[in-house]
Amino acid sequence: MRIAIAGGGLGGLTLARILHRHGIDAVVYEREADRSARPQGGALDLHPESGQHALAEAGLADRFQSEARPEGEEHRILDPTGRTLVHHEPQPLSFSGRPEIDRGALRDLLLDSLPGDTVVWGHRLVAATPRPDGGWELTFHGGHRTGCDILVGADGARSAVRPLLTDAPLSYVATLVELNIGDVDRRHPDLAELVGPGNLWCVGVNQILAAQRLGDGSLRVGISLRADGRPIDTYRSRRALLDMFDGWDPRLTALIEAGDSAPTPRLIEAMPTGTRWPSRPGITLIGDAAHLMPPVGEGANQAMLDAAELASQLAADPADPDSAIRAYEEAMFTRIHPIAEMSVRVQAMMLSPTAAEDIVRFFTARPAEPTFAQ
Template sequence: MTIAIVGAGLGGLALARVLHVHGMDAVVYEREASRDARGQGGMLDIHSGQRALREAGLIDEFYAIARGEGQDMRLLEPDGTLLLQEDTPDDAPLARPEVDRADLRDLLLDSLPDGTVRWGHAFVHAADGALHFADGGSAPYDLLVGADGANSRVRPLLTDARPAHLGHHVVEVGIPDIDRTHPDLAAMVGRGTYWVLGGGISLAAQRNGDGRVRIGLGFYNTPEDWFATSGIPFDDPAAAKARLIDLLPGWHPRFTALIEACDEMVVPRSITALPVGLTWPSRPDVTLIGDAAHLMPPVGEGANMALLDGALLGLALAAHPDDFAAAVREYEREMFERSTAAARMSADLHTLLASPDAARKMLAFFQPDGD
């Protein structure tokens, strides 16, 4: 029977890989023209998702590309007060290492047989056991797996739920080759994540494997049209950076210096999420994984959940190769419980980050016993 996966993200590729390990074929249809068609984002904190990589037979290869030092963290308040500094010993276990999303995706892609991923296939809809693509082509399926992200086109086959705005907007900027171009700022940020929280605003600077520091400025408790009213001229990077600094009144100059040092990449992102606890009546021929199934606030769970979804659905299908309906039911029961717990935790953490004293609350979250 034919397994069709829509979306060549981490979840879809993990599913295809685990099926391949168990001698089962799948086809992944991806709208992008090639693996290099666009950037894949920054670093990922992989913790529970390591189980998926073990099931995929790729855990050693993962450890070879993971950055243990990426577990370092510094937490500060806007006035410059350092609340927490965690530096990872060189011999520390890789409990939550960082990895470049593009490197992890390449690892999964390279583990699949040639032809598994069909590039340039933009899924439009499914009907009568066939996928239909934007170019007029079609392909048959017995099981359709939607791994096509937040704005999934497969999701409407199972539920009317749509992502809702969370009152949270992020502007992404960055400093390339920071060790060479701004060694003082490189030393300040450190090897991992540098967080400044307070007053409904967050600054998260993260070291990437290519030497770039990606910086996300988060503005919480904002209306859905905030980008249109914020006064940030996204078509003028220099003016946009100046406006971002204006939106940080009272912040220590060392933080605004990070913004001043950024290059001309200024990317706006509106943050949305699906309802916590989303479920749907099981169907034997369609299911969802990753953000298509349980889009959450971006607090470190999404990629891990997607990897686990793909691997666990693959294991269920391998256990029931002649009964896709049973495999889907088994997978969805576990996924609904697991993703609901993760989504609830993510929503609580998102609420914490939006609070005026977020840094102190985050410190208590990391050190509940006050150590």
């Protein structure tokens, strides 16, 4: 059973690791040139029932605890004047909740757990063609070709595998602009104190200015804005961003001014809630390729849980992988539907005229939900 996994993100690597533990080989084809080709983004909180469960299935729970930061669960929510609306402080040194871990550290943890030849770097899948005798012929950028019996699309929002199963469209739901501030304790101690050890949200009308402490002593700043018709390049201007937050407390907008480099904007997209497809032999999807949702704290966790559940089905019935894929997909569709609906509601709530009041009510009832970093 030759398994090819398109995409070396958290979902694809988790799948490869759990399959490896069951004695099933898989090859991960990753478009990046090597593991250090680009920064992996901010931190995320791993949920016990999904991300942490997947790491336990991967035999990596202890290593996760050695890398995770329980103090990163601290969450501060302010209004544009700097007034504190919510301040959630986790129990010190407790792993009972949703401890934070940097994406880069989590990816390295997974990579280090795999045989050295599992990930094939510099291979961006551009086409997959069904073969007459079953399986798939894979074509990569540059012309390299290979074959597999089972193809798993773990290749994210712009998946090259997804169109083989569904033509579900992507819709533009928000704009996210990111900045980084390095060595914040030494260079910007006032911002370090403002953000604290975890997450900060400054909530206005139809916009959020957020910051997040990473394990390397830096801050990741994120500006979330409602979808509008402005050209994406508008958001590359620091001056334009500051104008959008005109009238806010200067202690908050200092997060924009302190960014080490030009702002990096990206469009946030989502698939329709309830997307599903008829099962097809020898192919399936996990993570954002299967169920791209607004980024409110579930994406990576559900991708890792997808990986754990697919690996479990394949290991339980290796002689009939198509039945294993069907069982995985049916369970995944059922699990994801309410999570996707919740993600849409939370995204709309966060970027609304009454966001501050709505978020305070939400966090008062559910203090651990959700986090900026997903």
